[in-house]
Amino acid sequence: MAREHVTLPVYMAYCAIAGALRPWNREGSRAIVTLEVQDDYYTPLYTQAARVFAAGIWRPNEWEDSHVFEWSAKSGRDEVQAEKSQRAIFLSPPEYRLTEENRLFSDAVIPMGPRTRRHAEAALRRAKLPVDESTIDLLMSEPWSRLSKAFQDRRGPLQALDRLRQTRGQNSKDADSETTESTGPTLAEMHGIGPALDWGNNLAKDLADYRAGVIGWKDVDGGVLISGPPGGGKTMFASALANTCQVPIVFGSVSRWQEAGALDEHLKAMRNSFAEAKARAPSILFIDEVDTIGNRMEADRNRGYMRGVIAGLLELLDGFERRAGVVVLGACNYPQLVDPAIRRPGRLDRHLEIAPPDAQSRLAILGFHAGLDLDGDQAEKFEFATDGFSGAEIERLVRDAKRVARRRSETLSADHIVEQLPSVTVLPEDLLHCIAVHEAGHALVGFEIGHGQIADIKISSFRMDGSSRPLGQVEIERAAPRRRTKTA
Structure with missing residues (x-):
């Protein structure tokens, strides 16, 4: 195993894989093995670690990167390739439920536990770094995604640890403190956005009770669909919600997932977002542009591809217990375009409209x-x-x-x-007087004829140039309908 090609977190994942696959850890062995991983999982790292392990036991002329796969609803081509070579490692991510066919196809299905302190110690020794408790605690507590970003081939492991500690101090909350450093507004600073505000405040209280052990995850709203016009504040609402709940937020996007490429890569990018949110739970996963994922009833030349994407998203949303601690916010401009299955109970079953700001x-x-x-x-x-x-x-x-x-x-x-x-024009006093008399007349007539209760009378001191906006208005609370009689 070439040291320069294996970063410290990859080696930690390699230790877990090597321990699980110990019976097959001999050169030339042939087997198709499935590793059933737990919640502590990150696809890019574990895939690379599995490739390193496979390269060590299979001779170079028999080895291809494609011998490491990840089970999904669309693994048919992977099975054909694995059967052809008679050797492969399949990773079963936490959100995937192995089928009986998957188990029959595999020579062995081995549960693989999470990283351990021994894995961290071994990785530090291999990198020739001091093995101390604080560094081990850091490697055990950081999400795999952050470890992957910090440790790069171009960067020494000591430099990576320093950068990890620096950003940890800036971006994570102090365990001994009850407050977090806000990087944006909270819900207390937002007004006039409709029912979403009340829902968000209730979620903050529920998450606090969940962390305190007062309620279980089933008592928390785990998924909601928010909608509104472009630029209407959906992303700001998500950030304010995270700040109010004092939890991290992971930003996902259907378009960014699709940029990953073919269907398999698209699905992996989607799963990575869910895995990162799970690793940082309790957290909020914000999925933007969820209406662009399409509807399974649509018929066009991309139908097969999009059906696969929707099926993958439904699998992730269905894993309610497995994604405990992750609140999924799906944002869209056109909620009527969202596939009905995504809005079924247990998924994004609550719809909140973000009203224009008052x-x-x-x-x-x-x-x-x-x-x-x-x-x-x-x-x-x-x-x-x-x-x-x-x-x-x-x-x-x-x-x-x-x-x-x-x-x-x-x-x-x-x-x-x-x-x-x-550009606006300040209205002169005599014109304001005329507008006030005019609106007062509306109010008096409405009151006298019993049209309803006068709620408010407004006049504007300005006129927007080129606009036909009314300069005054009377708000009337209409009376309840009365039953008509012959005399009235």
């Missing part, structure tokens, strides 16, 4: 991106001019204001923000 929420979004608070006329002008704006549009407005301030060598201020607002 005035208070828009001011909070501005404060987050710009670090500024508007007051008085500036706040009123901002609320009026950004009516209907999404969070992304407000972020763009702040970006433009910052650019102007930089060009002028000035510190960003509220004036720069107001300057970027759509």
Whole structure:
């Protein structure tokens, strides 16, 4: 086994595989063996470790990388290839349920336990690094995904450990502290986004009870579908939810999974996101663009491919007990396009619509991106001019204001923000008086004819240039319908 081709975490995974496959650890042996791995799993590392093991027991002219496979619903071609060579290692990830056919095909199905401290010690000794308890604790507590990113062929193991410790201090919460360093807003800073806000606050309380052992995972909402227009704040809501719940968030995307390539690679990328979220549980897995995954009833030339993708996602969503601690948030623009099976009970069975941000929420979004608070006329002008704006549009407005301030060598201020607002005109006092009288007339007539209770009367001090938006309105709570009679 060439040292330069095996990183420290790969060797840790190799130790687990070698221990499980000890009866076959001899050169020239022939077998098709399945390793049934537990929750502590990361596909790229374990696949590479299995290839290293296989290269050691099978002669180079008999060895191909393709002799290591991962069981999935689409493993037919892998079985043909394994049967042809009469030697292969199949990995069964935690979210996959081995079928009777899988077991019959395998010469042996061996449960493989998680990494151990002995594996970490062996990896440190092989890398000629000091074997101390703090380093072993680090290697045992970090998710496989972070270990894989830290230890690279181009980077020495000591340098990798230093980088791992540095980022751990920046990105993980102190075990002795009850607070975490926020990298964005919390739900307390978001307003006017509809029922999603109440659901998120309830989830935060449930996760706290789950961590305290008060409730089991079955009492926590493990999957929800959120929808809204592009740029409407779905991603910001997910980040705010994670900050409120004080749990890590893993970002996935249907389009990024698809970039992995063919169906097998697509499915592996999807499973890796779930595995990373599981390794960091309790956590939130945010899946963006879930409506683009398609519907199994659609008929086009890509139907077979997408059916395989949807089937793979359903398997991952169905593993409720196995993904204990992982809340899945699927985000989309068009919920009606999501396959009904994805929205069945036990999967993404709750649908929440992210409403456009109201005035208070828009001011909070501005404060987050710009670090500024508007007051008085500036706040009123901002609320009026950004009516209907999404969070992304407000972020763009702040970006433009910052650019102007930089060009002028000035510190960003509220004036720069107001300057970027759509052009509005301040209405003169006499016109405001006319609008007020007009709206008061609507209110009086509505009240006298019993149209309903007057809830609010609003007039605007501004007019947006080129807009036909009403300058005033009367909000009426309509009375309950009355049964009609001959006299009324």
